Amino acid sequence: MAEYSVFSLIANALTGNRSWKPAWRAATPKPRYDVIIVGGGGHGLATAYYLAKEHGITDVAVLEKGYVGGGNVGRNTTIVRSNYLLPANSHFYEWSMKLWEGLSHDLNYNVMFSQRGVLNLAHSPAQMDAYARRGNAMRLAGIDAELMTREDVARFVPDLDVSPDARFPVHGGLLQPRGGTARHDAVAWGFARGADRRGVDIIENCEVIGFLRDGTGRITGVETTRGEIGAGKVGVAVAGSTSQVLSLAGIQHLPIESHVLQAFVSEPLKPLLDTVVTFGAGHLYISQSDKGGLVFGGDIDGYNSYAQRGNLPIVEDVASLLLTMFPSYGRLRLLRSWGGIMDMSMDGSPIITTGPLPGMYLNSGWCYGGFKATPASGWCFAWTIARDAPHDLNAAFTLDRFHSGAVIDERGAGPVPWHH
Ligand SMILES: Cc1cc2nc3c(=O)[nH]c(=O)nc-3n(C[C@H](O)[C@H](O)[C@H](O)COP(=O)(O)OP(=O)(O)OC[C@H]3O[C@@H](n4cnc5c(N)ncnc54)[C@H](O)[C@@H]3O)c2cc1C
Secondary structure: OOOOOHHHHHHHHHOOOOOOOOOOOOOOOOOEEEEEEEOOOHHHHHHHHHHHHHHOOOOEEEEOOOOOOOOHHHOOOOEEOOOOOOHHHHHHHHHHHHHHHHHHHHHOOOOOOEOOOEEEEEOOHHHHHHHHHHHHHHHHOOOOOEEEEHHHHHHHOOOOOOOOOOOOOOOEEEEEOOOEEOOHHHHHHHHHHHHHHOOOEEEOOOOEEEEEEOOOOOEEEEEEOOEEEEEEEEEEOOHHHHHHHHHOOOOOOOOEEEEEEEEEEEOOOOOOOOOEEEEOOOOEEEEEOOOOOEEEEEEEEEEEOOOOOOOHHHHHHHHHHHHHHOHHHOOOOEEEEEEEEEEEEOOOOOEEEEOOOOOEEEEEOOHHHHHHHHHHHHHHHHHHHHHOOOOHHHOOOOOOHHHHOOOOOOOOOOOOHHHO
8 A cells, every 4th residue: 555545544544543654754863974965945855855766875864954844945936837948948947847747646745736827928019929939939849838819818817907908908928738836845745755765864953054075175074063974975955045055165156146035825715816827017926825825926025135034115016016917806815925035046047066066066046936946956966966967957057157158048137136
């Protein structure tokens, strides 16, 4: 009987639910591991899972300074899509989409992946042209895309204001039908459980506070709040804390800025929004969770911070954009808002690479979009660590591109983190 199946549900229900095993062990650190992953977010846990599953490397520890799911993996608005223009991004994110499509079965854990579509709204003829170009590029790469007229959009999202006298009239949109949402904490728990079952030690409340190096400068382990731990290889996947953690190894300059991004959820409502909608004339994205709350967000706060909470002006900004698109939501009550620390790269694309020091591997630069990347990021980072070389899918996601100029700037926005 599979550990999580309808039969085990019935068997456990009949025995008072006293026989469930914890989803992962509370592991005690060993003196040394083949691989240490710093950061027990989605990316770190997925990396450990795929190291064990795809490469047979099971002598692995994931070190998390807080608790699993306490970082961005448990704080995001859960949008999953692969609607990119540039080949490096579109191939990588489409591989992630394919992994998402099989993830619940692979992990034997329901990550509630819901392919309800992601619709980008267009508000000018020029934006429609840009979407047609992006949609064509996606279809040529084998990715689903549908260009929608204003009438199509009105039928698809009845609550949206598509009237000609709207503040930003809707001209149409680009839909990726296979896009959607997933349950964020289930993704963290599913990968944690999957990695644990394959022998990985997940060690919570264990902050990395330094790096151990040999005489040649190679990283040989980490210093933590629970003592020193040796390692053959150390992967760093700490999202918004990347600059802080790498500074512990003496690296002071990275093409990353840390900014707060907030998210908001309304009181629960009956089902009314059956897709993800993004506003094309400003920055707003919205979907409805399975619990009924409208989940939405907008721009980063606009100044650098390591605080996991936001400031009030962006609340007003996001709320006003929401009402621009959906005036009928004006009487909704906001239930909660929260913030996460974003690792904004200078071109808006990620970094999955060997280095920057011998024995170290880096996974970072996820900006607004790292949740959807979680499976492919873990898969590619595991490959990179196991083989000491990137996979074709992440070969372009180097640190060196900021030196050589071969940046992957999807929007052509330049080195301005809040425009990506
Ligand atoms: C409000 C918000 C909305 C978002 N919406 C979306 C979205 O809709 N779609 C999307 O694709 N992406 C979205 N994102 C981005 C996405 O959540 C992140 O890019 C992604 O989760 C980052 O990877 P992670 O899960 O590994 O990060 P995290 O969960 O932050 O994991 C990093 C971990 O490293 C740990 N750590 C830090 N320092 C140390 C240390 N010294 N020692 C040990 N551990 C350490 C942290 O405690 C943390 O748990 C959003 C983010 C936020 C904040």
